[in-house]
Amino acid sequence: MSSVSEPAAPSIRTAIPGPDTHRIKEDLDAVIDARTVQMVINYDQSFGNYITDVDGNTYLDVYAQIASIPVGYNNTTLIKAAQSSDIVSALVNRPAVGNFPSRQWLALLRDGLMRAAPPGCTQVFPAQSGSEANDLAFKAAFMAYRRQQRAGSPWTEYEQATAMKNQAPGSPDLAILSFRNSFHGRSFGSLSTTRSKPIHKVDIPAFKWPHATFPQLRYPLEDYVQENAREEERCLQEVENIISSWHCPVAGIIVEPIQSEGGDNHASPDFFQKLQAITKKHGITLIVDEVQTGFGATGKFWAHEHWELPSPADIVTFSKKAQTAGYFFSDGSLRPDKAYRQFNTWMGDAARIIICNAVIDEILSKKLVEKTAQVGAVLYDSLATLAAKYPNRMQSLRGKDKGTYIAFDTPDSSSLLKKMRELGINIGSCGVQTIRLRPMLIFEESHVAPLLAAFETAFSQLS
C-alpha cells in the first residue's frame, strides 16, 4: 500500500503481457489452471482507477476485475475497515452464523448491509458469490411456490420419502424461467438459467428449464421506437406462452436489468413492469439478478430502480461490487415456513460484509451513485461523438442515462482489447462483439480524456 495517489496517466514499459507475468503464470500453472491469466498484478502499487502489473506497466482500469471493484484499489476507507479489530475477529473466529452469531452481527446487518437494501426490501440472506445467491433465490422461490400450493397442509410422509430419492412429489419438477443470452452463474442451479455461451454449459447436466427471448433492441433507440416496442411485446408474449405450456410449473423468473455477460442487452422500463405484472398474475417469484448491475454503476444504486416498478421486486440478488453476496427480499412468504430449510454452515462471511459496509460508507458519503450518473452522461456523449467519427468501429452505442454502464459493438473486439491494453487501458468485452465499460464508481470526468484518446488511437491503428 505504498502508493498514495493515482498516476497522472497510464505508462507501458514492456510488451504486453510482460516477462514477469509470463514467468509467474508458468509457475502458477503447475498447481492451478493458469491458462486464463492475463496479467499478474502488483496490487500494492495499484491505486484508485489505475492498476499496475508485475512488469511495472500501469493501466487505467475500466474493467475493474470483471466489474467488481467498487471504489478503487487501495481505497483508504476500505483499508481502515480491513485493519479494524472487528474484521480481525471475524477472520479468526468464523462462526456458523445461523446458530452462533457474534454480538456484532446485528449491527453489521441492520445498521450496515440493510442500508443497501433495494426499495421495499426488508430482509436479507447472505451468501458468498453471485452464483450461490441465485441458487439460494431459486430455492426460496420453489419453497414459496409449493407453500402456496400446499395451503397450510403439512408435509406428507410420501413427500418426505420421495424427496430423499430425488423424486416427485417431494422433489418436484418446478422450473425457473430465464432469458436467452443471460448469465446467472455457473453452479448447477444458476447454470441451468445461464444462456450466454457454450463454454459455460457443454457437458454439464442441466435442469429442463425454459428460456424466453430477451428483447433485441435496435439503436439508436429514438429511431426504432415502434420496432423495439413490438420486439418487447413479442418477448413478453413468449414468456406467457412458456408459463402456460411448459412441461412443469414455472415457479419464478430470473432476469438481469441489463444482460451483461451476454452482450450488454437492454430493455425498457415498460418491458420490466409488464414482466413483473406477469409474475404477479401467476403468483410466481420475480428474481432480479443485480450481481453485475447493482451498487451504483448505472447511476442508480440498483439498476432496477430505473424501472419504477409499482411494487418492490420479490428478490434482488447481489455480489461483485458489494464484495460480498446474497439476496434481499421484500415478501415475508419468501422466508421459508420452517427453520433450517434455507441454511448452511457459514451463510456468507462477516469479514466480507464488513468490507461491504465500508463500500456503502464510501458510496453514501461521497455521493458516488449521483456522481456516476453525471460522469456517465459526459462519457456517453463523448463516446457518441467518437462513434459518429468511427461508425465502422463503434456500433449500437448503448447505456444512455445508465451511468457509466456503457457498451458498443465492434467488428473485432479481441484485437481492440489487445490494442487498448498496449495503450495502457484495461478494458473488457462481452457477448460476441461488444466492448463493455465497467469503470469503478470513482471514475471521474478527468478519466474520460485518456480513455477516449486511447480509443481514437486504437481505431486509427486498426483501420
Add this chain to the structure above:
Amino acid sequence: MSSVSEPAAPSIRTAIPGPDTHRIKEDLDAVIDARTVQMVINYDQSFGNYITDVDGNTYLDVYAQIASIPVGYNNTTLIKAAQSSDIVSALVNRPAVGNFPSRQWLALLRDGLMRAAPPGCTQVFPAQSGSEANDLAFKAAFMAYRRQQRAGSPWTEYEQATAMKNQAPGSPDLAILSFRNSFHGRSFGSLSTTRSKPIHKVDIPAFKWPHATFPQLRYPLEDYVQENAREEERCLQEVENIISSWHCPVAGIIVEPIQSEGGDNHASPDFFQKLQAITKKHGITLIVDEVQTGFGATGKFWAHEHWELPSPADIVTFSKKAQTAGYFFSDGSLRPDKAYRQFNTWMGDAARIIICNAVIDEILSKKLVEKTAQVGAVLYDSLATLAAKYPNRMQSLRGKDKGTYIAFDTPDSSSLLKKMRELGINIGSCGVQTIRLRPMLIFEESHVAPLLAAFETAFSQLS
C-alpha cells in the same frame, strides 16, 4: 481480543439461552431469519476451546461452529495473519483471480495451501464453501467423463446448440452416485447427492441421480466382524448394480470418509479400497468429500489416509476447518481440456486462503494431527468406560483410532444437548440419535475430565 488464556472451567450464570441472546435474536429476526440462533456470542471474550455468550456464560466448545473452528478462538497465529499487510491487500483489492492474480498468489498456493494437499494430489481449484467445492468437483467429473467418450473429437455444433437449451447431447444426462445418509451440501448439484434429512430437500428440484446404501456397521466392531464384512460387500454390490443399470451413465461417486451429518457412520478401509477399484474399473471419478473430516480431526490430516489406497483419490474436496474451500486433485485429465470451462469471477478468496495458511502453520508446527490422534485415544477410552457404566445412555460408541472424531447413540439426543449446555458444554448431534464430538485440534487431555464429568452429571440427572 482481550482474553489471553483459556478459563479453567465452564461457568454458567443465566438460564440458557440467556436474556441478552433472547433480546438480540428478536432484533435480528427483523432483518434475517433468526429462528436457528442458539446463542449470541462474544467472540472477543472467547479463547481456545472456550466460547462465551453475550450473557457471560462460558462453555467448553466441542461442537466448534459445526466442526469448523480448527485451532481455537482468537488463536494468536491466526490473529497475526489477519493483521498482515497481505491480508489487508487481499481484502481491499479482491481480484478476478483467474485473470488478474496478485503477485502473492503463487506463494499463497504453491508454498501455502498445497502443503495440505492429500497424498498424490498436485493441483487445486479454490472455492468458498463445501457445497461449491462439491459442485465444482462434479463439473470436473462430468467434463472428464465426456472427454473420455469424445476421445479427442471437437465439440459439434449440435452439442453446443443443445447445451444452450439444457438438452442432450450438449447438456447430457450424467449422474453422480452418492450414499444414503450422506451430506454433501445444499446447492442444486450437491443437494442432489445429499441424502440425510428431508428438511434439506423437500420442495427443491433435484437431478435424477442414484444413491446406494452406505454400510450400517454394528458395534463393537470386534463382535461383528463377519456381519459387517457382509454388509459392506452388499453395499459394494449395490454400487455395481446401480452403475450397470441406472438410466444414464454414472460419471462419478462422492463419498464421505465418515458420514457426518448423517449420523457418524463409518466403513472399513477395505470398503473404500474396493469402492475405488470400482471407479477405476468403470473409468469414473472418485470424489472424497473431506469437508468435515479433513484437516486433522481423525488423527490423520485427511481421513481418507486411513484407507491406505493403492493410488491417490481423484478429487478431495475441503472446507470448514480449512476456513476456505476447494478441491485438490491428482489427475491432469481432471483439468478441463479448454480454458474458462471451470472458472468464475473470484474463484475463492485470497484473504481466506491466508487464514488457511496460518491454520496449516499451526497444525504443522505444533504437530496437532499427531496430538489429536493421542488425545483422541485417551478420550475414546474414557468414553468407553462411561459407556459401560451407562449402557442405556451411550450406545454404539464409534471413532476408535479416529482421533477425536468420536460419536455415540443416545435415546434422547436433544434433551442431552440441552442438559450439557446447562452444564457448560457446547456439543452437537447428528443423524437422528447421535451425539458427535467435534472438538478443535487444540483439545487436550486436560479437557477430557470436564467433558466426562458433564456427561456423567447429565446422564444421572436424565435417568
